[in-house]
Amino acid sequence: APAARPAAPDARPAAEAVATAHSPYGQLRPFAELSAERLATGDLVAAAKWGTDSPIDDPAREREVLNAVAEQARQQGADPAATVRVFRDQIEANKIVQRGLHRKWDADPGQAPTERPDLQQVRKEINRINGALVGALARSPYARSAPYCAPLLTAAAAKVRHERHLDGLHTVALARSLRSVCAGIRPPAAPAP
Numbered sequence: 212a213p214a215a216r217p218a219a220p221d222a223r224p225a226a227e228a229v230a231t232a233h234s235p236y237g238q239l240r241p242f243a244e245l246s247a248e249r250l251a252t253g254d255l256v257a258a259a260k261w262g263t264d265s266p267i268d269d270p271a272r273e274r275e276v277l278n279a280v281a282e283q284a285r286q287q288g289a290d291p292a293a294t295v296r297v298f299r300d301q302i303e304a305n306k307i308v309q310r311g312l313h314r315k316w317d318a319d320p321g322q323a324p325t326e327r328p329d330l331q332q333v334r335k336e337i338n339r340i341n342g343a344l345v346g347a348l349a350r351s352p353y354a355r356s357a358p359y360c361a362p363l364l365t366a367a368a369a370k371v372r373h374e375r376h377l378d379g380l381h382t383v384a385l386a387r388s389l390r391s392v393c394a395g396i397r398p399p400a401a402p403a404p
């Protein structure tokens with residue numbers, strides 16, 4: 212009878228093996244984690260703006276964020292255009308959280324926050340997460356263009372949803388925030404007419 216195959220020297224459980232920093236899953240998981248962290252700042256921004264004249268949409272701040280991350284992408288070797296796409300989604304998702312919470316607080320003022328966070332402080336935290344997201348983009352070009360990107364990212368999002376006990380609003384926003392992370396193969400932009 213043929214000899215039994217020796218056990219592979221690296222017979223770690225699959226879940227552990229796929230979660231290293233160099234594996235595709237290890238490169239994609241940070242997007243789910245950092246996006247959930249960034250969405251948590253949406254709760255703080257919503258509270259900071261609640262009952263003030265500051266609108267949820269702040270186009271000047273959005274331009275500032277997009278310019279900053281495009282510049283960081285150039286410095287870190289990430290694709291600036293892909294980075295801007297990912298951050299447009301991050302911002303849209305943040306607004307989903309803010310709008311959802313304001314609707315909830317309008318409907319039931321008893322649930323509205325009684326303390327108002329300092330928006331400038333919250334933006335510092337957002338800037339920190341933005342930098343980490345750009346780093347994750349710079350480290351994951353192959354994982355993001357691979358065909359298995361979407362299923363791995365979906366699995367990572369489901370894990371984060373579970374770990375953080377995300378409600379419906381934040382789950383919807385998390386999916387929205389991750390829309391452009393898996394780049395796929397993008398056709399070149401059509402020439403201007």
Ligand SMILES: O=C(O)C(=O)C[C@]1(C(=O)O)C=C[C@@H](O)C=C1
Binds near residue numbers: 273276302
């Ligand atoms: O900084 C704010 O005021 C936010 O609401 C956060 C944020 C973002 O996600 O970065 C989202 C919406 C605004 O239009 C600008 C920026």
